[in-house]
Amino acid sequence: MFGKNVICKLLNIQYPIFQGGMAWIGTAELASAVSNAGGLGIIGAGHMPPDILRAEIQKVKSWTNKPFGVNIMLMSPFVKEVMQVVVDEKVPVVTTGAGNPSEYIPALKAIGSKIIPVVASVALAKRLARTGVDAVIAEGTESGGHIGEITTMALVPQIVDAVDIPVIAAGGIGDSRGLAAAFALGAQGVQIGSRFVLSKECIAHDNYKNSVLKAKDRATVVTGRSTGHPVRVIGNKLTREYLELEKTGVSVDELEKLGAGKLHLATHKGDVENGSVMIGQISGLLHELKSVDEIIHDLVDGLSSVMNTIEENCK
Ligand code: TUI
Numbered sequence: 001m002f003g004k005n006v007i008c009k010l011l012n013i014q015y016p017i018f019q020g021g022m023a024w025i026g027t028a029e030l031a032s033a034v035s036n037a038g039g040l041g042i043i044g045a046g047h048m049p050p051d052i053l054r055a056e057i058q059k060v061k062s063w064t065n066k067p068f069g070v071n072i073m074l075m076s077p078f079v080k081e082v083m084q085v086v087v088d089e090k091v092p093v094v095t096t097g098a099g100n101p102s103e104y105i106p107a108l109k110a111i112g113s114k115i116i117p118v119v120a121s122v123a124l125a126k127r128l129a130r131t132g133v134d135a136v137i138a139e140g141t142e143s144g145g146h147i148g149e150i151t152t153m154a155l156v157p158q159i160v161d162a163v164d165i166p167v168i169a170a171g172g173i174g175d176s177r178g179l180a181a182a183f184a185l186g187a188q189g190v191q192i193g194s195r196f197v198l199s200k201e202c203i204a205h206d207n208y209k210n211s212v213l214k215a216k217d218r219a220t221v222v223t224g225r226s227t228g229h230p231v232r233v234i235g236n237k238l239t240r241e242y243l244e245l246e247k248t249g250v251s252v253d254e255l256e257k258l259g260a261g262k263l264h265l266a267t268h269k270g271d272v273e274n275g276s277v278m279i280g281q282i283s284g285l286l287h288e289l290k291s292v293d294e295i296i297h298d299l300v301d302g303l304s305s306v307m308n309t310i311e312e313n314c315k
Contacts, residue, residue, distance in 0.1 A: 001300065006166050007189035010134060011067050011093060011114060014038030015300055017179075018137070018168060020193030021071020021095055022145065022278070023047065024267040025204050028059035033201040033292040035066040042069040042095060046263075050081040057089045067092045069116075074099030075146075075229075087111055095137060098146045098229075100124060105131050118170070118191075120148020120155070122162045129163040136163065137191050140171030144193055144232050144280040147171075147222070153185070160186030174282035176302025180310070192299075194280040199292045205270035209289060211236075211277050217284035224259075227252045231259075234277035238262060 002008045007016040017039035019030060023046025031041030041064070043056050053070070060068050070091045072082055075098045083104050086094055090111050096104075097118040108115045114134040119125045125136050138159040140152025148155075152171040160167050169182035170191035182190045197204055197212055211234055221235040223242045226249075233239055242258055259276065266275025290298070 005188060007135065007168065010166065011040060013040050013067055015296060016168070016189030017296060017299060018042060018069070018095075018170075018189065018191040019196045020143075020170065020191050021045070021069065021097070022193050022197070023073065024263055025197060025202060026071065027203050028056045028063065030196060030199065030202050030292070031056075031068050032060045032063035033199070034196065034296070035060070035064045035068045037293045037296045038066075039296055040067065040069055040093060042071050042093070044071050044073075045076065045082050046073050047076045047078065048082065049078055050085045053082050054085050054089065057085070057091060061089075069093035069095055071095045071097055071118075072101070072104075073097050073146075074101060083107065086113065097139075100127070102128070102131055105133065116168065119159070120150065122155075122158050125159045125167075126162050129165050133165065135166040135168060135189075137168040137170050138187070139191070140169075141232075142172030142281040143170060144220070144283075145278040147230050147232050149230075152182075156182065156185040156187050172280060172282050174280075174285045176299055176306050178282070179299050180303055180306040184310075194283050195286060195295055196292065197279065198286050198289050199295055200289060201292050204267045207270035207272045208266055208277060211272045212279050212283045213287065213289070215279065215283040215286075217281070219283060220279060220281055224255065227255055231276070231278065232280065234272070234279055234283075236275075236277065237273040238276060 005016045015038045019034040021042035021044035023044045026044030031043045034041035093114045095116045116135045118137040118139050138156045141147045156169045166188045168189040169187035173190050174195045220232050222230045224231045226246045262276035265271045266277045
């Protein structure tokens, strides 16, 4: 299976399944486990300083000899330095998020990295396809963390029709049905975040995992629409305060002050009331903690039953 899949051939991986490069959560532990299981593990650089990122990359290199990636958050204050680290370390795959990575593409291509930006619109997908990126990740608004406006269902086929490079679907994919749906929309691969948060290898605090386990379909809210940087998180004390402040029309600076350090507070300190529990809408579907290996095998093994269901409905 997947012997002819263009993403598997492009990246030399077994399954066209990326683990979203989540800040503070996509550590060397999770990324190496996903790569060892045949997917593409991705270190989430988030706001990481360059020396910490270099150490994470070196850990992944010592824990797997399979391809892996780094996600660079383009709003990071260290973006230039972390780009230099991925170039120095010759990271095989670089994904980017939260912006336009055009200025960094020549340096990444020069060292042979595959560059696969996350996009949330057709316009940016088309612009980046012209700059020679290897594929794009079309991320719907169902995703956790920093998001765009368009749903995965609407975004993926529009991007598939607009570009002639491979498309990886992201946002709202949690099981084999989501994987098959992504293929049905024309994507050649998927990126999955929330499902991997509920893995044994993920180092997030138990309180973080438990609040994801408890989450139902309407558990998440979107903060930061007024700042132009919407973020999907589980509704809690912090989001109630934040959304109240947004209504009063305080400055972006004030809102950013309230948000600072809150992801780490939740992922590492386990304060899921005052911290930021970034997760996708699909968390309502996720009820179990499993190993990365089991998650990947469930996704792949479940495909044939989904195909049968599709055939039954088409008879
Ligand atoms: O980047 C993400 N998700 C993230 S990054 C993150 S770290 C963070 N920490 C604290 C506060 C806020 C964020 C948490 N989650 N996903 C990829 C993604 N990229 N989603 C949406 C976009 C995007 C949005 C606009 C990509 C490009 C874009 O275009 C800008 C332009 O110039 O056209």
